[in-house]
Amino acid sequence: MTAATEPSTVDGASTGPGVRISDLTVAYRTPAGELPAVSGINLELAPGSITGLVGESGSGKSTMALAMLNAVQQPGRITGGVIEIDGLGDVLSLSPKQIRAARGGSIGYVFQAAQNSLNPLKTVGKQLLDLGRSHGVEDKRALVRQAKELLSRMGLSGERVLDSYQHELSGGMRQRVGIMLALVLNAHVLVLDEPTTALDMISQANILSIIKDVHAEHGLTTLVVTHDIGVVAEVADRVAVMYGGRLVEQGPTVDVLRAPSHPYTRGLITAIPRLTGDPDVAQPLPGRPPTLGTIPRQGCVFRERCAVYAAGAREDCETVDPPAYDIGAERLVACHVVEEER
């Protein structure tokens, strides 16, 4: 079994490894040339933390999650950066064999639409054994035991689920099977892409509480990718807000939600009645997110939808890509106006 990442120990309890993403850029080849979908991302996942990566559709979240596994597919390509995981090294420099072992081994992942990603022709148990075989697991009994234990912790009968085909399981059950398959090889880093999309409200709440529990019990470092800032509010210690391939704001979830700094983060929060606390105050963010071809090449990527820019156009917003300004209290904000007003 591969377990290259080692959890660190804090006060006797194990916590997941630290993850440092530096200057990550990923581009897709398009008819208009190679265009960046993720640009100059710097993000640290603290050992043992849950980080929520949030943004509208097309902001680059899934591309970044794939990059963490060095799994960006053609026509995409990682064009620069480093993704360092304690105990594993730079994921982008691993050999193909090492990265295959790490994926699903020390880095567990549940990709978008996991509810439909099981093989419809094989039982869950057969897929579990396939996973074990592809990672060189010799002790199949221990693997099955571990899978059953995980499933039972998530409120499912292991015996029944392992004998089931995908169509015999509900969406929430399939999502839990996805989490089991991600963790069964003893992963210490967990990447979940849209874990609750397509689930009803009760299953959503259930899955989020399961994520928090398995994260704590297994001593993980977790990244939850979502378009729903409500999901972030529910599970994440820290939040990173993505727009047009950039991280525009990062910080402790409680602080960012209570007092968002970036105009985009403010817009995302104002759009959600259960976060504003007053349905009458909730307003959708006007306009649409950019596509690869329409992301501004220079200046702030958000300015075309920015209320602050609309109220008084500034030259630096048009010409200078705002860096991640450190505004204290472990918060970073990529906005010239916020920095200037501080």
Ligand SMILES: Nc1ncnc2c1ncn2[C@@H]1O[C@H](COP(=O)(O)OP(=O)(O)OP(=O)(O)O)[C@@H](O)[C@H]1O
């Ligand atoms: N295979 C591809 N070829 C070309 N462009 C792509 C490809 N995959 C993604 N993109 C583009 O890259 C940008 C980022 O997409 P990505 O899927 O990473 O965003 P996202 O925030 O995860 O959105 P969603 O939640 O809708 O998946 C988008 O503009 C998207 O159209």
